[in-house]
Amino acid sequence: RLRIKLSEQDRKEAGFFKPTAIVDQAWQLTLASAKALRATTILFQCPASFTPTAEHISHMVDFFTRIERTGLRLCWEPRGKWEQELVRDLCQDLDLWHVVDPFVNATMTPAQCYFRLHGRQGWRYQYEQQELTDLVELLPTNQPSYVFFNNVYMRQDALVFKNLLEGE
Incomplete structure (x- = not known):
């Protein structure tokens, strides 16, 4: 997320992968941050208002085909x-x-999994052991995968999940 104060005009030109200077600036800052952190993966989380219109798809295709992405997994x-x-x-x-x-949904890239668990009934949800056991079965074998718990019980759920992965 770009953490600078935007003018009203810049706000109109920001987001949705628009081919604008402010979007390019945000990408360059993201890329610099990723390099400084030695990150290999960047998540692009789009709001529900980023709908599959011809314009949005065109901007998305243009953005991802022109940006520098060497050595990065883009999610x-x-x-x-x-x-x-x-x-x-x-x-x-x-x-x-x-x-x-x-x-909620099946991944369309099953050989490359990045799962974000938001909680079945909202972010206050704690996963049951059987659900986490089922989750283990969804991961590809011998491939890097990401599982991110985005709920109140993220730490506890992640520890149970880690133990399941390790066979404990």
Whole structure:
């Protein structure tokens, strides 16, 4: 997230992968931060208002085909209503990992998993052991995967999940 004060004009030109100077500036800051942190993965989480219109798709395709991305995994979490086939095609064409809550939607990039668990009934939800056991089965074998718990009980859920992965 760009953490600088934007003018009213800049706010109109920001976001949604628009081909604007402010979007390019935000990407350059993100890229510099990733390099400084030696991060290998960047998540693009889109709001539900980023809908699959021709304009949005065009901006997205343009953005991901022109940016520098050497050595980076780029992950995309579309929110709202996106047809799975379109998501699959965009991820394939743009070399993106599809980010999902696997208890809500299936990933369209099953060999490259990035799961964000938001809680089945909201962020105050704590996962049961069987749910986390089921989650282990969704991960590809011998491939890097990401699982991010985005709920109040994230620490506890992550520790139980880690123990399941380690066979304890």
